[in-house]
Amino acid sequence: MKYVKTKKILNQAVADLSALSAMIHQIHWYMRGENFIKLHPQMDTYMEQVDAQLDEISERLITLDGSPYSTLREWADHSKVKQEPGIWGVKTSKRFEELVLALRYMTDLYQQGLDATDEEGDAVTNGIFSDFKGDFEKLIWMICAELDLAPEIDA
Ligand SMILES: [Fe+2]
Structure with a gap:
């Protein structure tokens, strides 16, 4: 069988991107306080970016004769992105710190x-991982800048 390791990582990313999308949705919904007007809609753009990656990675996996996880249960069982029930009173900066941790996990996975x-000699999937790693590194930079922190990305 070809591309065994590649396909395993693609499906891991499917589960993790699904959880990451839920995490960002939670930030979007449970946000209050400083910069709400600006940051609430910004979360929509992040979700769109994550959902676009999810679709492209799933379809690449199918192209390689794989089978992406496609149920809430499979995503929850396989994702390593931390998910907690939504609670009020958590500062947006704290949620952003957790989002950066999740994005760092994603760039490591990529x-x-x-x-x-x-x-395994799969140049096409390599290009996808390369593009998406760059996209998330840029997102880490921007969220860290909002937190007045350096991005600390070791390329
Ligand atoms: Fe919304």
């Missing part, structure tokens, strides 16, 4: 994908 696709 790096694993880059290594696996190099090893």
